[in-house]
Structures are given as structure tokens and as C-alpha cells.
Amino acid sequence: MNGATGPGAALAAAGVTIRPAGPDDAVAGVTPRWVAFPETTREIAAVMRVSAAHDLAVVVAGAGTTLHWGRPPERCDMLIDTCRLNEILEHEAGDLVVRVQAGVPVETLAEALAAKRQELALDPPLEGGTVGGLLAAGLAGPRALRYGTARDLLIGITVVLADGTIAKAGGKVVKNVAGYDLGKLFTGSYGTLGVIADATFRLHPLPTARAWVVWPGAAPDEVLAVVPAVTASQAEPSAVELDRPAPDGPCAVAVLVEGAAAAERAQAVRDLLGEKARVADEPPRWWGRLPEPGHPGPGPSSEPGGRPGEGGVLVEIRTVPSRLPGLFAGALARTDAAVRGSLASAVLRVALPAETDPAAAAALVSALRAELADAGRVVVLSAPEPVARRVDTWGHVGGLALMRRIKDRFDPDRRMSPGRFVGGI
Amino acid sequence: MDPELIKDCVHCGFCLPTCPTYVLWGEEMDSPRGRIHLMAQHVEGTPVTPEMAGHFDACLGCMACVTACPSGVRYDRLIEQTRAVVEREHVRAPGERAIRELVFTLFPYRRRLRALRLPMRLATRLRPFLERVHPSLGAMAELVPPPARPVRLPPRVHAVGRRRATVGMLVGCVQSQFFPQVNAATARVLALEGCDVVIPPRQGCCGALSLHSGRDARRFATRTIETFERAGVEAVVVNVAGCGSSMKEYAEVLKDEPGGWAERAAALRVRDLAEYLVELGPVAPRHPLPVIVAYHDACHLAHAQGVRSQPRELLRAIPGLELREIAESAVCCGSAGTYNLFQPGPARDLGDRKARHVLATRADVLVSANPGCSMQIAAAMRRSGEGGMRVAHTAEVLDASLRGLGARALGGR
Amino acid sequence: MSDAVLDRLAVRFAELLPAGAVITDPVRLRTYECDGLTLHRAMPGIVVLPETAEQVAAVVRLCGEYDVPFVARGSGTGLSGGALPRTDGVLIVTSRMRRILEIDMPNRRAVVEPGVTNLAITEAVREQGYYYAPDPSSQQVCSIGGNVAENAGGAHCLKYGFTVNHILGLEIVTPDGEIVELSALDPGYDLLGAFVGSEGTLGIATKITVRLSRAPEAVTTLLAAFGSIEGGGAAVSAIIAAGIVPAAIEMMDALAVEAAEAAVGCAYPEGAGAVLIVELDGPRAEVEHQFTAVERICRETGAFEIRVAASTEERAAIWKGRKSAFAAVGRISPAYIVQDGVVPRTALPEVLAGIDRLQEEYGIRVANVFHAGDGNLHPLVLFDDAAPGEGERAATVSGRILDLCIEHGGSITGEHGVGVDKSRYMPKMFTEEDLDTMQLVRCAFDPRSLSNPGKVFPTPRLCGEVPGVRKGVHPLVESGRAEQF
Numbered sequence A: 001m002n003g004a005t006g007p008g009a010a011l012a013a014a015g016v017t018i019r020p021a022g023p024d025d026a027v028a029g030v031t032p033r034w035v036a037f038p039e040t041t042r043e044i045a046a047v048m049r050v051s052a053a054h055d056l057a058v059v060v061a062g063a064g065t066t067l068h069w070g071r072p073p074e075r076c077d078m079l080i081d082t083c084r085l086n087e088i089l090e091h092e093a094g095d096l097v098v099r100v101q102a103g104v105p106v107e108t109l110a111e112a113l114a115a116k117r118q119e120l121a122l123d124p125p126l127e128g129g130t131v132g133g134l135l136a137a138g139l140a141g142p143r144a145l146r147y148g149t150a151r152d153l154l155i156g157i158t159v160v161l162a163d164g165t166i167a168k169a170g171g172k173v174v175k176n177v178a179g180y181d182l183g184k185l186f187t188g189s190y191g192t193l194g195v196i197a198d199a200t201f202r203l204h205p206l207p208t209a210r211a212w213v214v215w216p217g218a219a220p221d222e223v224l225a226v227v228p229a230v231t232a233s234q235a236e237p238s239a240v241e242l243d244r245p246a247p248d249g250p251c252a253v254a255v256l257v258e259g260a261a262a263a264e265r266a267q268a269v270r271d272l273l274g275e276k277a278r279v280a281d282e283p284p285r286w287w288g289r290l291p292e293p294g295h296p297g298p299g300p301s302s303e304p305g306g307r308p309g310e311g312g313v314l315v316e317i318r319t320v321p322s323r324l325p326g327l328f329a330g331a332l333a334r335t336d337a338a339v340r341g342s343l344a345s346a347v348l349r350v351a352l353p354a355e356t357d358p359a360a361a362a363a364l365v366s367a368l369r370a371e372l373a374d375a376g377r378v379v380v381l382s383a384p385e386p387v388a389r390r391v392d393t394w395g396h397v398g399g400l401a402l403m404r405r406i407k408d409r410f411d412p413d414r415r416m417s418p419g420r421f422v423g424g425i
Numbered sequence B: 001m002d003p004e005l006i007k008d009c010v011h012c013g014f015c016l017p018t019c020p021t022y023v024l025w026g027e028e029m030d031s032p033r034g035r036i037h038l039m040a041q042h043v044e045g046t047p048v049t050p051e052m053a054g055h056f057d058a059c060l061g062c063m064a065c066v067t068a069c070p071s072g073v074r075y076d077r078l079i080e081q082t083r084a085v086v087e088r089e090h091v092r093a094p095g096e097r098a099i100r101e102l103v104f105t106l107f108p109y110r111r112r113l114r115a116l117r118l119p120m121r122l123a124t125r126l127r128p129f130l131e132r133v134h135p136s137l138g139a140m141a142e143l144v145p146p147p148a149r150p151v152r153l154p155p156r157v158h159a160v161g162r163r164r165a166t167v168g169m170l171v172g173c174v175q176s177q178f179f180p181q182v183n184a185a186t187a188r189v190l191a192l193e194g195c196d197v198v199i200p201p202r203q204g205c206c207g208a209l210s211l212h213s214g215r216d217a218r219r220f221a222t223r224t225i226e227t228f229e230r231a232g233v234e235a236v237v238v239n240v241a242g243c244g245s246s247m248k249e250y251a252e253v254l255k256d257e258p259g260g261w262a263e264r265a266a267a268l269r270v271r272d273l274a275e276y277l278v279e280l281g282p283v284a285p286r287h288p289l290p291v292i293v294a295y296h297d298a299c300h301l302a303h304a305q306g307v308r309s310q311p312r313e314l315l316r317a318i319p320g321l322e323l324r325e326i327a328e329s330a331v332c333c334g335s336a337g338t339y340n341l342f343q344p345g346p347a348r349d350l351g352d353r354k355a356r357h358v359l360a361t362r363a364d365v366l367v368s369a370n371p372g373c374s375m376q377i378a379a380a381m382r383r384s385g386e387g388g389m390r391v392a393h394t395a396e397v398l399d400a401s402l403r404g405l406g407a408r409a410l411g412g413r
Numbered sequence C: 001m002s003d004a005v006l007d008r009l010a011v012r013f014a015e016l017l018p019a020g021a022v023i024t025d026p027v028r029l030r031t032y033e034c035d036g037l038t039l040h041r042a043m044p045g046i047v048v049l050p051e052t053a054e055q056v057a058a059v060v061r062l063c064g065e066y067d068v069p070f071v072a073r074g075s076g077t078g079l080s081g082g083a084l085p086r087t088d089g090v091l092i093v094t095s096r097m098r099r100i101l102e103i104d105m106p107n108r109r110a111v112v113e114p115g116v117t118n119l120a121i122t123e124a125v126r127e128q129g130y131y132y133a134p135d136p137s138s139q140q141v142c143s144i145g146g147n148v149a150e151n152a153g154g155a156h157c158l159k160y161g162f163t164v165n166h167i168l169g170l171e172i173v174t175p176d177g178e179i180v181e182l183s184a185l186d187p188g189y190d191l192l193g194a195f196v197g198s199e200g201t202l203g204i205a206t207k208i209t210v211r212l213s214r215a216p217e218a219v220t221t222l223l224a225a226f227g228s229i230e231g232g233g234a235a236v237s238a239i240i241a242a243g244i245v246p247a248a249i250e251m252m253d254a255l256a257v258e259a260a261e262a263a264v265g266c267a268y269p270e271g272a273g274a275v276l277i278v279e280l281d282g283p284r285a286e287v288e289h290q291f292t293a294v295e296r297i298c299r300e301t302g303a304f305e306i307r308v309a310a311s312t313e314e315r316a317a318i319w320k321g322r323k324s325a326f327a328a329v330g331r332i333s334p335a336y337i338v339q340d341g342v343v344p345r346t347a348l349p350e351v352l353a354g355i356d357r358l359q360e361e362y363g364i365r366v367a368n369v370f371h372a373g374d375g376n377l378h379p380l381v382l383f384d385d386a387a388p389g390e391g392e393r394a395a396t397v398s399g400r401i402l403d404l405c406i407e408h409g410g411s412i413t414g415e416h417g418v419g420v421d422k423s424r425y426m427p428k429m430f431t432e433e434d435l436d437t438m439q440l441v442r443c444a445f446d447p448r449s450l451s452n453p454g455k456v457f458p459t460p461r462l463c464g465e466v467p468g469v470r471k472g473v474h475p476l477v478e479s480g481r482a483e484q485f
Helices: A007-014 A041-053 A106-114 A131-136 A182-186 A220-232 A262-273 A321-329 A358-375 A385-390 A400-410 B003-007 B020-025 B032-043 B050-057 B064-068 B075-089 B094-106 B110-133 B135-143 B173-178 B180-192 B218-231 B241-247 B261-267 B273-280 B309-316 B344-360 B371-384 B394-402 C003-016 C026-030 C053-066 C118-128 C144-150 C191-195 C229-241 C254-264 C284-300 C312-323 C325-331 C345-362 C390-407 C423-429 C432-445
Strands: A017-020 A034-037 A058-061 A078-081 A088-092 A097-101 A154-160 A166-170 A195-202 A210-218 A239-244 A251-258 A278-280 A313-318 A338-342 A347-352 A377-382 B165-170 B195-198 B235-238 B270-272 B291-295 B321-324 B365-367 B390-392 C046-048 C070-073 C090-093 C100-104 C109-112 C167-173 C179-183 C204-211 C218-226 C248-253 C274-282 C305-308 C335-338 C365-371 C376-383
Touching: A007 A017, A007 A034, A007 A041, A041 A058, A041 A078, A041 A154, A041 A166, A041 A195, A058 A131, A058 A195, A088 A106, A097 A106, A097 A131, A106 A131, A131 A195, A154 A182, A166 A182, A166 C432, A182 C191, A182 C432, A210 A220, A210 A262, A220 A239, A220 A251, A220 A262, A220 A321, A251 A262, A262 A278, A262 C284, A313 A358, A321 A358, A347 A358, A358 A377, A358 A385, A400 C432, B003 B032, B003 B075, B020 B344, B032 B050, B032 B075, B032 C026, B050 B075, B050 C026, B064 B075, B165 B180, B165 B218, B165 B241, B173 B180, B173 B371, B180 B195, B180 B273, B180 B394, B218 B261, B235 B241, B235 B273, B241 B270, B270 B273, B273 B309, B273 B394, B291 B309, B309 B321, B309 B394, B344 B371, B365 B371, B365 B394, B371 B390, B390 B394, C003 C046, C003 C053, C026 C046, C053 C070, C053 C090, C053 C167, C053 C179, C053 C204, C070 C144, C100 C118, C109 C118, C118 C144, C144 C204, C167 C191, C179 C191, C218 C229, C218 C284, C218 C312, C229 C248, C229 C274, C229 C284, C229 C345, C248 C254, C248 C312, C254 C312, C254 C325, C254 C365, C254 C376, C274 C284, C274 C312, C284 C305, C312 C325, C325 C335, C325 C365, C325 C376, C335 C390, C345 C365, C345 C390, C376 C390, C390 C423, C423 C432
Parallel strands: A034 A078, A058 A078, B165 B195, B165 B235, B235 B270, B291 B321, B291 B365, B365 B390, C046 C090, C070 C090
Antiparallel strands: A017 A034, A088 A097, A097 A195, A154 A166, A154 A195, A210 A251, A210 A278, A239 A251, A239 A338, A313 A347, A313 A377, A338 A347, C100 C109, C109 C204, C167 C179, C167 C204, C218 C274, C218 C305, C248 C274, C248 C365, C335 C376, C365 C376
16 A cells, blocks of 8 residues: 555645655554645645545544544544645625635634624634634534524535535525535534535624723632523623633633724623622633633633643533522532633533543543433533543434434545544434 | 515514414414414415314414514415415314305394394303303303394584584494494594594495404405495594404405506505594583593504504593503403404413403403403403403593493493 | 326326326416416326325336336425426325324424425424424425425524434335335435435435424523624624624525515514524523624624514514515515525625625615525515516526625535426536536436436536446437436
């Protein structure tokens, strides 16, 4: 396979940059044999055709910020690095639409859009990620309450399938119901259906003003008692976020109001929250970031050289607002986990320090699932192997049989990030 | 069935949610759009099958679809034409025929109805027996309101204060027999608002019942026109929604009748009571009437005559009165002229549905401008066992306010 | 499909379903021959009116057993023939599944059956100050199940998104008759997102969880009359450029205004070449701020009359003309085609000019009604069906308008769906590879192609085939059961 007729030679013949992989290229502990750097969709297709011909398992990486999420791949021969797919292909400001290649860093895109006073209203909780990574991991942040998540803002997509087929769906108009929405299937699919080559998003004008109402030093039950009124208030908050660094200490709540008359509306929110809340021009330090276990006070949002949460246990809870008080009084009160997330959308992320006893981590996950039952889902986004062995990473998945059938159709040979996804897909 | 009228339907379906039978059964064939489709099938050569006739018969003729239609389809015309075709081409079962004959020989005749009032009282007690003989007879018995004290109206009631107009008044067959107090209230309200009210004593049926059932109504129409022409009035005021709507159709009914009848019909200014009072404008002082009222849109008023805002406007203008809307107000109560007699099953279901919505308003009084609706909803509320609600005509509420009688004067249960 | 099979199937259905829920009488069946698009008609083999998900699943399983295709239908208001029945198949009508099962105010969601109308959801929660946001023009009649199938939009989706953005959970009956629950909370592939808008080809939704939205504090509706479409278009561009996202921006040209006037007497300003309706909603302070800006922009771009709705009644009066526009065109033309295409907003002027040229070239009038904010055009192509050749010319114009949309990077449908009417345009918008890839999803859900076959895709491949690689003749093709193109 490594000879003149092997994949390396085939890729070289196709003109795609490729290098042998090293230990630094490992995906959740699995080291690939090659790393490919395609620059165009056609080059991705070339890599995929070669991979198909040689039965190579393929994993796609952007900046690698969430590469340790999900289960480790069963095998990985080819790592596709999207860093050279870094072009903003089209931005017609008058249409409030942008088309970008998958490897464009989210921050780079934001800067380009801000120049035209526009934004992609997603707030990924990790810095340095790419557009492709954001989509593949289905990331969202505080403002999902107002704008939805990546799947709601994605209007078109180009993908390359396991056999090298280039396919697109959607388009570059916001309103479009022609054909199946493949973009939705690929969003949050962890690279198991194919490679995302480029994506087209619906944009929003940058809000004319933003104001945060911050209430530090609150008790969770106090906060949860007023949040429904805030969410329902006519001030129309864009986000209602909570930071609970540790179970015994105080927590903080912050509410974002955007748009015209933001200050006035923020004042209305403050009146609902009470006297201890203050209106601020800036978000609190923890806003929109992953929880940081073992950082009860202010501190850096990420350790130098490492990735936030890497090595620790990161769990995502998705439920409905009415179940939050029970969670905070129950399973979340009995753990030293740090919790951050949206009280209005009822999506919380829970982080345990790396040194947490694997059995205790597994017990927390079970307790959360038991408490929520049908009313929520608990997903282990990342966990060190000793923890991962003890828990069901994904928990209950409705429609799993259908998902397997989709996987079988898109990737019959199971070469795309095999084993990383729900049900071992 | 005029193919040109059928063609106006673009099949958008906007009529569906307002159609009482679609609301009940959720079937295309029992929606206006479906019935128009059936009409088209007939025009294209399909004979009137028993199934087809059944779907036409099931139509209440409430005309809610006419209001809802954005394309201006004249379903009212279409269904009247269709009913005539059904009457001609479709042979009904003997039992059904007998009931229809009974109704058409009784209801349009005041004297026959009067003669029937005593036996009808007995009928209330005989209901279980009648129900067994024929469901329609049971329905008739259930609807009968408690006997009302007869009211004799003079041929002319003089305006109170300065006379502003001279109007004629139609007393209605069912109204005059079962709700004479409504006619008395109507005359008083008109007089208090400055009208001389002419009430021709020998007026007959306006023909509504026949017209809405696909039967010949021309004789009734010409007689009524003659009666009010002789009365020398500026307008004919009608307090029964069903009668008012058919009288407004006279010109259409008589369009092929020799003798200039269509022109004479057009010259007759027919107005619903509420419509007329709003046109005239109020002069009589309103006394407070602290009562919560739920206003029911009679189909023949709201849909056939487009009179929706006027009764509400009159009611709201009464000090102390609170007006509440009834959910699904556009959907028929199931009375629909003779419908509750010929189709007692669906009529009952619709009545129950309406009664639920009416009771949900928690109003003190249900106000309706059609005796059929009043009887139908009152019967359904009695059936519900959730306690009734007083039922009154718009005229009675206005009368109570104008005369300062207080809320207790209003209606019975 | 032989009649004998359908006869046997009808007997089996009658054993499963309540009395009166199986229709086989031809006169009755024919009333179901088309949905809101009358151009395509087919009398269904059997119509069933189930009342529960279990009944739907049982019907679907039986269809599988007898190898009979089935089509789901809600209120039958679709405009792309998505619910066009199969003469050899079963039409599953959800109009008797219309219970609102649960209203969960603390979590701002409602669970409803598919036959519930879009507006009924709003009516059920209006008193609590909430509503269901997507608002197709037919909202008082169209069913939520149909909305899910078609990913229905509406005038207000400019700001609030489409059906897919408001569905939190689905219970579906898959094409093999399984009942599957899908939740927005679930990890894994976004099956919910794939199902919404799949036009009944991936199964039938039997229970739908929708998001309820807070009714805005303030709503301001403004009507601006312009001398020309260009003026209105300039106003739209300027509003968007000013960073304002109104709840809705609608435009009607002179011909559409004429029709609406004839139908509902909407009394729009006389002599308007274009009427623009802008609706702003949200917190009062924000709406006031934006209103000042929009009014100024309209004046600067040449509006000769501006009206502002001060009450609910006035707001309804402004909307009345717009909402009735489609059906209203029946008043000024014996027949017409409602088109639904999308172009990038910035391409609107060019595309409208192109439509003008088509009108001249073919001697066919086109009335334009559109959601200007998102470039969704609804040209109404008018013709006289009694005049020889006019119908064909109108159809050509209608098709060429879609070509214009595709040329300008738009879409062949913004909200009406592909259905049976537009499947032939799909290859113009998508490559064979694109369509083959979509077909993979279809095959995962419905390998036997029994669920609403013949819709969306022009030449459905059989699921045994590998896209791009043809391997001999498929046994179904050989046996005459399917056609291969």
C-alpha cells in the first residue's frame, strides 16, 4: 500500500498536498498515517476517491478545538486538515448571506462580516475553531435563544461523500424548500457522513447596541425563580446565561439585550432581577465559554498550550426550562462540577476536573439521566478514556435505527470517522 | 348549477374551517369546496347519487363559506340551485319525505303553528316516544321553548317624540308564535328611536324556509312585497336573521317573474333591526344595564347579510354592559332553519359544540338575533347539564336599556 | 395496481378503522383528486381518515404488505401538488387528527396532532400572550402536518424563520409503518431537520411539538405606495442596509393591487405602481426607533403615500389585500398560475425586469406579489383558459420565470414545495450528484419508494442502485413495476 501504487502516490498524482502523520496528529489517541491538505472541493474529492480505492478511514479536522469530542475513531488512516480551505467565497452584504469554505476560522469570518456591520449569530464556546468544525460539532452558544443554532442559520452546503461524490443542497437564498436539507443532516454529524467543503449562512445585521444585565453572587434557586419572567419579558432578551463555578458557592446570571433601545430594555430586565443586578456594556468574563472546573474565581479562560476542558469531563444537558430547578436542587447540587449555560434554552454544560474519580463522573451522568428521564438528554461531549469506558457517551437517541440506515447509505464501508458517533456510527 | 359559478372556485380551501360539517367530520365531501366539486361532477354528467344528495342535504346553508371565500364564489346561489336539482332528481326515502312535508306544511303558516302550540307542549312530555318514531320529531319536541304569553301587536305603533321615519315590521312565523315578546320589544325600541312602526296584521310567511330548502318561494315573496308596498313604509325592518336574508334575495328569486317583480323587490328597503338602528343613529337615552352578554352571530345575519359589527356596536353602547365573544363565532350552531329537524344528528353535535363555547364565556345572557338559533342553543345548554344561560334577542336587551328595566328583565332560560 | 388488490386492502382497512373512515365510493373519492393546485388531478384508489397514530401506522403497514403506495394529505391547500393522490394508491387524510394534546406554557411548547390548523395553535395560546410564529397565508385552514411536510413559511418568516425552526419534536410513522419519536433534544443526526420539508416522502408526522413564541409587545404596520416597483425595491434595499430586520416586507405591483381591490376592496392608494407593506414588531422602544427609520427611508426612496395602522383593525385592513391576493386574482383573470421562486434580494430588480420582458414576449400578464425581504417571488401568471394556446404560453412564462430565478442563484421554490409540479425543474437547480445524494436519504427511510412516490424528485432512482454506477436492469424495472430513466 505504501509503494508507488499506494495512496500516497495516488494523492501526489492528484496534486493534493499530503504528508505522513506524526503523533501530534492523533485524533483522540488514534494516529493517522497521512494528513492531507486539500485546497478546493475537487481536491477533497480526490482525497476521498483515493481513500475509497484503498479502504482508508478518514477523519476531518479544522482547528482541532473539538477533535477530542465524541468517541475515538475505531480507525483513522487519513486526516483531512481543512486549514487551506480558508476562503470566504461570497459575501453579498445586501443579501445578508455568506458562503465560506470549511477551514475559515470563525473569528476571521466574524471580522470580515463586521466590516460590513453584519455577523453570523452563533457563539461557539471555544476560540480558534473553524466554520467546518462548528458545523460538524453542531456548536451553539448563548444567543441560540434568539437566533437558533448552526442548523437554523445554515442555508446551503457542499459536501464530499465517502466515494468522492461532490453534492450540494440548499443554496444561497434564505428561503428555499427545494429538495432535502442535507445541511441539517451534516450539522452535528461529527464527520460521519462526509466532508463539509463549504457552507452558506444566513447573516444578521450587527445589533446597534448591546447591554448585559449581570447579577453576581446569587443563589441558583433565587435565579431560577425569576428567570421565567425574564425570558418571557417584553424586553426580548437574546440570551439568559448562568455561571455556577461550584455547588456550594454563589452563581452568576447574565442577560443579554440587543438592538435599538437596548439600555432601556436592559433596565427593564434589571428591574425583574432585582437590586443586586447591574447593567453593563461588556459581558462577564465567563460569557459564552465552556465551564472551567476548579476555577471558582476569575481566571484565564484557557490554559496556555492546552484546550479548555481537554483532559476533563465535559457533559451537555439539553432539557426544558421547567426541569432546571429540579436539576440544580438534585444531581447538580451533589457534585463539584462547574456549570454554565442557557437557562432560557435549557442547555447546560457541566465540567468536571481531569482528576475526578471516573466512577464519580459516571455516577453524575447516570444521576442526571435518571433525574431528567424523558424530559432531557445528557451527552458526554468529552471524557478521558477511564470515564468514557464507564458511561454511555450519547445516552438515549430517538430514531437510532433510521440514523444507522442513513449512515449505511452515505458510507456503506464505514470509513468516515467510524465509531465516533451515536450508537457506534 | 351554473358552471360559471362553479368555475370561480380555485380550490384554496379557505372555506373549510368555517364549515360546520367539515368541523364535525373532517371530510372533503362535507366541505363547501368538496360540495362544489360534487356539483362540478354533476355538471359533467354524474347523476345525483344518494351519496351525493346526502352531502348536499348535510349542508346547513349557513353561508360561513361565502364570508370566508377570497375568490367571491357564490356558494349561496350554488347550493340553492343544487337543492332544487336534488328535489327534482333525487327520490328520498318515504320517512324522510313525510317529515319534510310535515315541516313545509306547518312552519310557514302562523295559524297552523298557533294551533300546534298546545300539542307541542304535550310533545315535550312525549319526546321519548316521538324520538323513537322519528329522530326529527324528537328534535322538534326538544326545541320547543316554554310557552310564551301571547302578545297582540297593534297595526301601527306611533313614534315617541319627533317622528324620524316610518318603517314596516315583519313579525316572522316562528318568532311571532314562540317569541312574541321579541316582536313587542322590537316595536318599542323602534318607536323610542322615533319610528312609526307599521305592522300589517295579515302578513304571511316571507318564504325563507322554502327558499333555503330548494323549494319554490315565489308566491311567498310576491305576497310579502305586496303587503309592505301597501303599508307605505320607507323600510321594512326584520328582526329574524333568516327572514331578513331571504327578503334581501327577493330580486334574485323573482328575476324571471313577469310583472316587474324584480324591480318592485329591489325597491323594498329591507333592513335587519340592528343594521337599521345603526343607520338611523341613536336618539333615545340608554339606561345602564349591568350584565355580561355573549353575542352569537346568527349565520343568516353575519354571513348572509354581512351584519356583524352593528349588533355589537349597539350592545357596547349600553352603559354597564360587557360584551364577550364566543369562540368559533363563525361556525353555525346547527339550527340553520329546518336543518335541526331534517338532520337532527349533526345539528345536535353542532349545538353541543356551540353550547360549550357559549358556556365558556361565563356570560349572564346569550344574545342572538334569530329565534332558531336561540331555541337550538338553549336546548343544547339544557342538555349539557351545566346550567343554562338566559337567552335574549338584541331587541330585548335594547328595550331593557331604553326603558331602564334592569338586567332581570332579560329573557328566560 | 389492480383493482382487486385495492378492494382487498379496503376490506382490511375497514377492519382497522372506525366506521366511515374508509372511502371507496368513486363520487366521494373524486373530491380528493387534487389539493390546492388543480392543475394535476388523480382520483385516489382509497381514502382513509384515521384518528390515531396507531391507525396511521397500521394503514402504512398494510400498504407495505400489499406493495401499494400511499400519500398523506392534511387540509389539501398545498400549491405544488404535494398531496396529489395515486390512482393505484391510498390517500391518508389527517383531517380527523386535530386534537391539541398539550399546552406547556412554562416550556413554551404545544403538542398537537397533524390535522390541527396552523392558526388554531395560536388561538389556543393567544390569551396567554403567545403565538405560533410561522404564518403561511392559508394559516386559518392549512394543517400543521402539511406545514411540517412542506416546511411552510409565511410573510413573517423573514424575521422568525420557517416551520423547521419552530418544530421541537415529531412522532412519525416511517414508510415501513414504525412509530418513531424524534426530539430536538436528541443527539445524533438531525432527523427532525431532514424530515421537515421532505414533502411526505419520508413518512407521516402524527404528533408535532411546536415552539410557542411570545407575542411581541408592539406591532407597527406601514403601507407605502410607490410610483414604480423600482422605488419599492430601493426602499427594501435601504431598509436592509440600515440593519433593520422587519417582521415582514411585502410588495405588490399595480396589477396585484387591482385584483385585491376587486376582491376585498382593500382601498390601497390609487395610482400606485407598487405597494410595500412593512411590519415591525418587538419591544415597543425598538419598534418606535425602527419605525422612524423605515418611514424616513420610504419617503427618501419616493413613497408618495404612507399609511400607518394604528389599531388591530387597521392592521388587518392593510394585510387583507395582501393575504387574499392569490385567490383575488380570480377576479381579474379567468385562470392563473401561482408561481413561487426565490432570488437573492439584490437580484430582484434584474429579475423583475426579466419578468417584464417575458410578459411582452409572450403577451401574457403577470401580477407580482412577493415577500420582498427574502426575495421570494409569487408571480401570478394570468391567462384565459378559453383562449386557444394561452394556457401553454402562460405555462411557458411561468417556467421561464423559474429559469430566471435559477440563473440568478435563487431557488425554484421558497415555500410551496416541489411536489409534483416542479420536480422537472430540480435538475436545473441541482446536479445529478446532488439529487443522487438526496436520494440516499430517501432510500434510508423508504427503500421501496412507497411514501408519496413521484414527488420532489424527477426520476427517482431505485434504492438498490449505487449512484453513478448502473448495474444492469433492476428487477422492478424488468417486471414493469417501475420505470427507469
